[in-house]
Amino acid sequence: MQSIKKRLVGSYLLVILLTVIIMDTLLLLGIRQYYYDNVKDMLEKQAEVAGSFYECYLSYQDLEGEAGALLKSYSSTTAAQVQIINAGGMVLADSQGAQAAGKLPFDDMQRALAGESGHWQGNLPITGEPAMSVAYPLKSNGEVVGAVRFITSLAGIHGVIRNAALILIAVGLLVVLLVTTVSVLLSATITGPVERITRVAEEMAAGRFSARAIKKYDDEVGKLADTLNYMAEEIVRYDQLKNQFIASISHELRTPLTSIKGWAVTLRTGGVKNMDDINDGLNIIERESDRLTLLVDELLDFSRLSAGKITLQLxxxxxxxxxxxxxxxxxxxxxxxxxxxxxxxxxxxxxxxxxxxxxxxxxxxxxxxxxxxxxxxxxxxxxxxxxxxxxxxxxxxxxxxxxxxxxxxxxxxxxxxxxxxxxxxxxxxxxxxxxxxxxxxxxxxxxxxxxxxxxxxxx
CATH class of the missing domain: 3.30.565.10 (Histidine kinase-like ATPase, C-terminal domain)
Structure with a gap:
């Protein structure tokens, strides 16, 4: 049999575990999204500024010829990796000196060359490092002649998220520990009185109706203790009434039986010769017999009523x-x-x-x-x-x-x-x-x- 205490502690623990898991998950997702959005916003602003600067001041120059100078200008204002890409998708200049053969397979770059700002997030092909990039089109006279691409590593952000996850897990475990302790103490305040009431009920079941349940709290369990005590008092009272009833019935039966027997013996032995005395004795026997009959009828009626066996003849x-x-x-x-x-x-x-x-x-x-x-x-x-x-x-x-x-x-x-x-x-x-x-x-x-x-x- 699983005790109430185990069920209470188990239910509290299950609820708090689910709550901690859900809250930690939501917090981690929120932190991750917050950092990712900040990085994306920063890269988008830098790329937009770079694209607007090129379109306003450098669009009359040849992109391939001025790629190095343009890269130097862009990379001096950011810690991100900067790439200058021509209209064919080839990298003309890279702030980290990397060269790419062929067309780069990144979505952000393809969208930028199509005339829109693009965004990409994933792992870098060579190092496998998590990164995020934003590409922006470079336009000359309204035509896309290339793109500028800003790339930043997400390793640092992943480290921050990992540390936050460890802190949240530690806090969650501490909360679970505290809730478990509180639930054990709280369940003890419920199951303790119930166990004591159970022991008292077992004593009453064994016939010791003097036992009483102690009411510790004025709640449902306290009301149960009051009810049990009241039941014991009623049982004792009814037991006393039953004993009094038995004694009374015994007396009620003994009195007419004594009269009937006394007169029966007197009449049988011929101790009474006077006819008037004989009639008196017979009348007493008749009255006491009627009294006994009435008493027995009452007892039979009471027995039938208690057993629910009396039906009315309407x-x-x-x-x-x-x-x-x-x-x-x-x-x-x-x-x-x-x-x-x-x-x-x-x-x-x-x-x-x-x-x-x-x-x-x-x-x-x-x-x-x-x-x-x-x-x-x-x-x-x-x-x-x-x-x-x-x-x-x-x-x-x-x-x-x-x-x-x-x-x-x-x-x-x-x-x-x-x-x-x-x-x-x-x-x-x-x-x-x-x-x-x-x-x-x-x-x-x-x-x-x-x-x-x-x-x-x-x-």
Whole structure:
């Protein structure tokens, strides 16, 4: 596996190498072109001056007869090699004393004899030395009678370019070295925290959730450390809630089982002779059995919801009829607790598409909580009304209320508040069922004044 550090350093190094190579190449080409243009301009000016001088003052004289004097005049003002060439392309005079047999095969000379300024660059045939030349026509009465040619060596310029190339290469290598060092240090600031976070994650994977990632920089890696720490805290919290849930469920199961077993043993042994006591015992067994059944149903629902295996059986639901039947079902209990259970709905409640059994489960669970935490003499009111494309079911009580610190957590799985009783999964199941209906469940509460739960469903 290639580490992030190697990839970072490699990418930085590749970018800087390409940049240095491109910049050095462009600089060298620029330097070379600069020197070549200067030499060419200098030779062109000298050749133009020489041609103009000849045309103005010496054009009446014979070129071949005056070639030596003309050469002496031209070469005295320049360090370049000067050649005087006749109209046939033969060298009449050369400042370096060289003689050429036949016609010279240089483009600049051919263009000059054709009446235009010519330029040539290449290696000299005899020495192989790099050189540049400019030829200019010599005219008499408007006719080309010959040409003057200025030649200079480029060896010195090549030496300057070579030295510049060595300097640029040295600077480039230094830049690459510096960038490599900086990239190694910079990548260490990235990969170091990542490696530490990885080690912490491995500890958490091994079950040591007390481990925490250290946040060194306030960047993406620092945010990752915060997220990992938050995840560990949530896992620990959920683990604690799970343990509390298991302990609570164990207690919830043990209490009715103890009652059922106690009365079953008592009735089997014939310890109760009075028929009223026998009926009381049987009633207790029946109630505790119903309580166990309800608890097991909640656990099964929770398991199915967590696994995503619950599917809604959608049907047409007359909301008014559903709420009325639920209120009739719970009215006896409300009267026993001396609580006023009120149902207030508008007459134009719409028909909705929902799972009637699951929706009934939600409303009964919410009313059960309201009745459970409302003291005698209190009121529990259920109401419903249509609002645009949705319907709102509201359950309000005048009970003890929920502390503000606990309110954001009451719908979480396994959460049980300081004053709650039961399994701690009822509201979680209700919230999941409402979500399956593409609805929302909201809880508002004021301690010692009461709680209001709103279920909003699409029509």
């Amino acid at each position: 049907d047409t639901v007359h909301l008014q009829e559903l709420l009325d039947s639920i209120v009739k079902q719970l009215n006896p209990r409300a009267r026993r607790q001396r609580i006023c259970l009120v149902c207030e709905t508008t007459k134009d409640l719409p028909v909705i598409k929902a799972d009637p059994n699951r929706l009934k489960q939600v409303v009964i669970n919410l009313l059960d909580n309201a009745l459970k935490f409302t003291p005698p003499g209190g009121t529990v009111k259920i109401s419903a009304q249509a609002e645009e494309e949705q319907v709102q079911i509201k359950i309000a009580d005048t009970g003890n209320g929920i502390p503000h610190a606990e309110l954001p957590k009451v719908k979480q799985k396994f959460y049980k508040g300081t004053s709650s009783a039961g399994s701690g999964i009822g509201l979680s199941i209700c919230d999941e069922i409402v979500r399956l209906h593409r609805g929302q469940l909201f809880i508002d509460s004021v301690p010692e004044q009461g709680t209001e739960v709103r279920v909003i469903l699409p029509i």
